[in-house]
Amino acid sequence: MLFFLLVLFVIALSLLFWQGSLLVATIKGSPIVYADRSAIRDCWKLAGLSSGQTVVDLGCGNARALIIAVAEFGAKGIGVDRSLYCYFRSKMNLLFSGQSQNIKIVWGDFQSLEQELAKADAVYLYLQNETLAEIEPWLFDSIAPHTKVVSLAFSCPSHKQIDEIETVNLGHKTKIRLYS
16 A cells, blocks of 8 residues: 555656656746647758758757757757756657667757857757747847757747748647758
8 A cells, every 4th residue: 555655646746746847848938738749840842951061949848849950861960948847857758769879869948059150050949939939039149040940830020030930839830940
């Protein structure tokens, strides 16, 4: 009986941790929503991602965009997430994908990757318009002139996109915008 109660306690604690972490991430920025693999591939194609390039994912969630960039395009990846749950989930996904040596995940805010942004070839964003508006000045001041920024579904209000394509994400038509 004691073992059963201990198992229930661990499960309850895990659920509380998971939901609390998701709530904090939603309150402080964008809710956690995972993009479709095909939409992510379309993002990297639009960015012209190629082997050996470095990509940064701000709000990497489950690291899916980074895993695709590394496994299918030959890139190196760096991601950041402020949700501790997403940080651990990303680490687990990297372990299962076999890409741990090619991807670095950081727990913290976006600014913790400022030095990496300055060297990145591409930046992937799947963040709400409000979050993009908030980070846009800092982001474009932090990247190199050659860095391409690709945003799935949402747009940067002050920067003019250089290209745009349609894709399907979560069963709906949406746009991918490319900035430079």
